[in-house]
Amino acid sequence: MMKQALREGLIAGAAGTVVMTLGEKLEQRLTGRPGSHVPARVAERLTGMAERPGRQPVAVNWAMHYGQGALLGILRSVMAHAGLRGPWASAKFTVVRLTNDQILENATGVGAPPETWPRLELGVDLLHKAVYAFATGAIADALASRGGLGPGQRHAAMRPGRRTDVGPLPREDAYTP
DSSP states (O other): HHHHHHHHHHHHHHHHEEEEHHHHHHHHHOOOOOOHHHHHHHHHHHHHHHOOOTTOOOOHHHHHHHHHHHHHHHHHHHHHTTTTOOHHHHHHHHHHHHHHHHHHHTTTTTOOGGHHHHHHHHHHHHHHHHHHHHHHHHHHHHHTTOOOOOOHHHHHHHHSSOOOOOOOOHHHHHSOO
């Protein structure tokens, strides 16, 4: 499962990043908001690269932007293979995407906690990260579903509805479709 989730996750995450980026570029055209170079600044600090104030490191920015999106797609693919699929799973993943950004940005001193941001800027960021999470989720779910139900879904199918009297799947059924 993990090899498949790795491959499919990179695909789903990269595709989700493309969808998010297209939305960001459209929004920037409509609002006049400039592009962000925060991903590049975070990458420079994480790798020890030289920082050059006033210079916009475009290649580093795109590498971090797409690399981070592709790598996080692996987690969403693992979720899908485990049986965590659909809009609820994508909503959960939205929080993961936002948390990943905030940990990296705040730990490096590049960003500030979201509660200190202007509300409009916060709303725009939340929207774009949700677009990423749901696009990545739709692709990861579609790819994982080719292998049938995940273990969590098979467990839920044992007795529909949330019940306390349903034990775990037998071990031999947990890892095979």
